[in-house]
Amino acid sequence: MSALQKTLHPDEKIKAGKLGSSLSKIGVGIAVIFLGLSIILTLMGSPSGGHESKWARFFHAYVIGWSYIFSISVGMLWIVMLHHLVRGRWVTAVRRVCEAMAGAFPVIFIAGLGFVLPLVFGYKDLYYWAHPDAHNHELNHHLLHKLGWLSPNFFFVRYVIYGAAFSFLAWYFQKKSRQQDESGDPKISETLRIASAPAMILYSIVTCMAAFDILMSMAPKWYSTIYGVNFWGSACVGAFAALALILLGIQRTGRLTHSVNAEHFHDIGKWMFAFTFFWAYTAFSQFMLQWYGNMPEETHWYKYRMFGEWQWVSIAMIVGFWAFPFVFLLSRWTKRIMPSLVFFAVWQLVFHWLDLYWNVMPSYQWQVAFHDGARIVAGPLSGNTAFHHVAFSPVDVTVWLGLIGVFLIGLGRNLVGNLIPVKDPTLPLSLAHEVQ
Amino acid sequence: MATSTTDTTLDPHEPPIATGDGELYGILAEYDTPGELIEAARKVRDAGYSEFDCFSPFPVHGIDEAMGIKRTILPLIVFGGGFTGLVGGVFLQWWMNAYNWPWNISGKPSWSIPANVPIAFEATILFSVFAAFFGMWILNKLPQVWHPFFRSDRFARVTDDAFVLGIESRDRRFDAVATRKLLQDAGAIAVEDVYLEGDPARKTMPKWIVAFIVASTAFTLIPFAIAAKARNSHSNQPHVHLFPDMDFQPKFKSDTAMDLFADGRANRGDVPGTVARGQLKGDDEFYRGLAGGDGGGWITGFPKQLEISDATMKRGQNRYNIYCSACHGYDGRGNGVVPQRVAASGGAWQARNLVEAGGPTVLMPNGQLYNTISNGYNTMMGYAAQIPHADRWAIVLYVRALQRSQNASREDIPPDQQGSIR
Numbered sequence: 001m002s003a004l005q006k007t008l009h010p011d012e013k014i015k016a017g018k019l020g021s022s023l024s025k026i027g028v029g030i031a032v033i034f035l036g037l038s039i040i041l042t043l044m045g046s047p048s049g050g051h052e053s054k055w056a057r058f059f060h061a062y063v064i065g066w067s068y069i070f071s072i073s074v075g076m077l078w079i080v081m082l083h084h085l086v087r088g089r090w091v092t093a094v095r096r097v098c099e100a101m102a103g104a105f106p107v108i109f110i111a112g113l114g115f116v117l118p119l120v121f122g123y124k125d126l127y128y129w130a131h132p133d134a135h136n137h138e139l140n141h142h143l144l145h146k147l148g149w150l151s152p153n154f155f156f157v158r159y160v161i162y163g164a165a166f167s168f169l170a171w172y173f174q175k176k177s178r179q180q181d182e183s184g185d186p187k188i189s190e191t192l193r194i195a196s197a198p199a200m201i202l203y204s205i206v207t208c209m210a211a212f213d214i215l216m217s218m219a220p221k222w223y224s225t226i227y228g229v230n231f232w233g234s235a236c237v238g239a240f241a242a243l244a245l246i247l248l249g250i251q252r253t254g255r256l257t258h259s260v261n262a263e264h265f266h267d268i269g270k271w272m273f274a275f276t277f278f279w280a281y282t283a284f285s286q287f288m289l290q291w292y293g294n295m296p297e298e299t300h301w302y303k304y305r306m307f308g309e310w311q312w313v314s315i316a317m318i319v320g321f322w323a324f325p326f327v328f329l330l331s332r333w334t335k336r337i338m339p340s341l342v343f344f345a346v347w348q349l350v351f352h353w354l355d356l357y358w359n360v361m362p363s364y365q366w367q368v369a370f371h372d373g374a375r376i377v378a379g380p381l382s383g384n385t386a387f388h389h390v391a392f393s394p395v396d397v398t399v400w401l402g403l404i405g406v407f408l409i410g411l412g413r414n415l416v417g418n419l420i421p422v423k424d425p426t427l428p429l430s431l432a433h434e435v436q
Numbered sequence: 437m438a439t440s441t442t443d444t445t446l447d448p449h450e451p452p453i454a455t456g457d458g459e460l461y462g463i464l465a466e467y468d469t470p471g472e473l474i475e476a477a478r479k480v481r482d483a484g485y486s487e488f489d490c491f492s493p494f495p496v497h498g499i500d501e502a503m504g505i506k507r508t509i510l511p512l513i514v515f516g517g518g519f520t521g522l523v524g525g526v527f528l529q530w531w532m533n534a535y536n537w538p539w540n541i542s543g544k545p546s547w548s549i550p551a552n553v554p555i556a557f558e559a560t561i562l563f564s565v566f567a568a569f570f571g572m573w574i575l576n577k578l579p580q581v582w583h584p585f586f587r588s589d590r591f592a593r594v595t596d597d598a599f600v601l602g603i604e605s606r607d608r609r610f611d612a613v614a615t616r617k618l619l620q621d622a623g624a625i626a627v628e629d630v631y632l633e634g635d636p637a638r639k640t641m642p643k644w645i646v647a648f649i650v651a652s653t654a655f656t657l658i659p660f661a662i663a664a665k666a667r668n669s670h671s672n673q674p675h676v677h678l679f680p681d682m683d684f685q686p687k688f689k690s691d692t693a694m695d696l697f698a699d700g701r702a703n704r705g706d707v708p709g710t711v712a713r714g715q716l717k718g719d720d721e722f723y724r725g726l727a728g729g730d731g732g733g734w735i736t737g738f739p740k741q742l743e744i745s746d747a748t749m750k751r752g753q754n755r756y757n758i759y760c761s762a763c764h765g766y767d768g769r770g771n772g773v774v775p776q777r778v779a780a781s782g783g784a785w786q787a788r789n790l791v792e793a794g795g796p797t798v799l800m801p802n803g804q805l806y807n808t809i810s811n812g813y814n815t816m817m818g819y820a821a822q823i824p825h826a827d828r829w830a831i832v833l834y835v836r837a838l839q840r841s842q843n844a845s846r847e848d849i850p851p852d853q854q855g856s857i858r
Binding site: 004284287288291292330332432434 | 470471497498511515550551553554
């Protein structure tokens with residue numbers, strides 16, 4: 001068992017074959033069924049609350065589901081670049097799958113037009129800053145100076161820039177890696193290592209800015225500089241959990257059964273564990289300073305989540321997204337025994353979604369209250385806790401599942417050719433990887 | 437080094453040549469590659485040996501499993517350390533802040549979980565790291581400054597390029613001949629016996645090392661001895677000045693003596709007959725609250741510079757809430773945060789009730805109220821340095837409004853609104 005290097009097992013199936021196209025078909029099926037169901041449910045439903053359009057719920061759920069699949073590709077692009085940057089070894093055996101998951105960006109950003117285009121064409125009930133009331137000086141005098149940045153057209157321009165940047169990075173790293181499959185040129189590894197440093201800087205900036213624009217601007221009057229980092233931590237939890245599940249799924253089809261073993265899953269589990277704590281660390285950093293500082297322009301965001309029904313969701317986040325997985329993932333064996341790893345991966349994928357839900361939905365609930373006249377007694381995201389409902393809707397879940405189908409389409413497109421970088425110089429080291 | 441080596445004697449039937457000094461401690465075998473070392477370790481383990489170890493310049497993956505070493509219990513030690521840190525950190529804060537010495541800081545609760553998380557987190561990390569570091573030392577029997585294998589020159593190369601397996605003679609399966617054969621059959625490129633020191637004189641520590649340890653220990657105690665002596669004795673000698681140019685600077689501090697001037701003072705007052713810019717303050721009413729002229733008492737109205745307006749009232753309220761409410765309370769009844777804190781720490785002290793009907797403050801003329809803000813009253817310090825004159829008058833205005841509102845009767849309410857009061 002023990003050697004410093006290994007070659008690919010002779011019986012190993014490393015060709016994707018029809019895997020990608022069948023996965024894309026499954027993705028199309030899921031997307032059509034669940035997004036269609038969401039549209040039907042929305043059309044059947046009545047407007048929740050006052051006179052905001054009945055589509056507001058759908059679009060908020062869409063932003064959550066979209067951010068979910070976006071975040072998984074964000075996390076996977078990061079591990080690909082980090083692997084090159086630090087000349088990592090163990091990832092090599094699974095890197096092609098990571099590249100494929102990151103390569104879903106173009107599809108994801110096309111799907112994101114589902115909420116961006118209505119915004120551009122004047123839909124006002126998704127982002128409060130796009131609502132005509134946002135320009136009301138009396139209500140929003142400390143929002144007005146942000147409206148230059150937060151305007152639908154400029155938002156669209158930035159969205160295109162983010163999409164181009166992410167898609168380019170994912171495409172570049174995958175393309176070069178596949179070139180190495182053909183040529184076996186070790187210099188490509190060196191090229192990618194050099195490219196990964198500036199790529200990492202670009203990546204950090206666009207990730208933070210995208211989180212600010214798409215998620216944080218749901219509460220446009222709020223301030224938090226760590227928000228992007230916090231989103232990224234949550235994203236990486238979901239990404240590594242998804243990677244573990246997708247790899248196990250690929251192994252079910254008889255591929256990669258020798259190359260990827262408990263050692264690799266152990267390290268994937270370690271990353272998931274590490275980011276579980278990282279998310280909690282940044283989330284608490286954000287909370288702690290605002291709670292202690294006690295400034296209204298910051299605390300209103302937490303006020304809406306700490307009181308009323310949302311406080312139970314917040315407590316569920318602390319216990320479910322951090323405490324429980326943290327304590328159990330401490331052990332080596334919960335990450336090496338596959339049923340256990342699968343349990344925690346699924347668990348964290350659900351709570352990653354809840355995290356995004358918890359970030360976005362209170363803003364929607366506020367808009368409902370706002371249109372019911374809450375603004376008379378309170379400014380945005382403040383006021384009576386009686387408005388702090390968790391009005392769960394089936395649409396929240398169906399949109400999410402439909403967008404997971406969209407992600408599978410994006411992933412399937414990239415599962416072609418070799419599922420492993422066969423001529424990467426570090427592959428023998430990765431195949432022989434052992435976690436001490 | 438007085439090392440005795442018997443170079444590879446490949447005939448196992450010939451007993452090793454006892455060149456040595458003391459008894460046989462163990463046998464070292466060198467292997468060419470990490471892979472061969474692993475194979476040899478597996479053979480030695482399969483032969484039933486337990487008192488042996490492998491030495492290599494870098495960590496060799498798989499060696500633990502080949503040697504049959506059980507997984508370390510270090511993670512459990514670290515978990516115990518971290519848990520101790522967590523509980524200890526939380527208990528420390530609870531004991532100090534909530535139990536032993538609770539302290540009212542602006543009415544905040546003395547025990548609040550979010551505020552305690554950073555310390556609990558840091559304590560968890562600290563104790564985990566200590567447990568990991570010292571646990572590793574203890575499990576590895578460190579610090580160990582010397583080992584009999586060090587007598588072999590070959591062994592010195594394990595920090596560079598040699599892969600060595602060593603079996604100690606205390607192993608119950610150890611047999612000088614059979615063990616050598618085992619190691620050679622496992623592919624050793626060299627096998628070597630290591631003997632303990634035989635010369636009794638060399639077994640003890642050289643005298644100069646002992647002397648050095650004693651001398652250096654004594655030397656490190658000198659500063660402590662000096663400090664201890666200074667703390668327990670008196671001296672009429674001046675201080676030792678380590679930095680005289682900082683202790684004695686060519687300048688005069690305020691209110692010190694100086695022989696240059698006739699009055700012997702370093703301070704120089706204003707030149708007689710002059711007033712600094714903006715310091716005239718000739719208006720007695722505005723600046724001192726006194727009616728002009730000789731024998732004029734406190735004014736009862738407001739100086740003409742003060743505009744009696746809603747804005748001035750708001751300004752007065754704002755300044756009052758900042759400077760006065762800490763003691764006198766927002767309602768002026770003398771129960772601000774400071775008296776509350778005094779009460780919480782077992783004392784009894786009330787600030788003056790400013791609004792008590794018929795009380796001294798209500799009866800005080802405006803000028804005297806102004807003067808009290810400026811120059812203080814009993815234990816209250818003057819606020820002249822913090823609050824500009826106009827703001828002091830605004831506070832007087834607001835205190836008057838407070839007194840009025842706190843002692844209001846039904847008739848003070850406009851007739852058209854009296855119906856809404858129950």
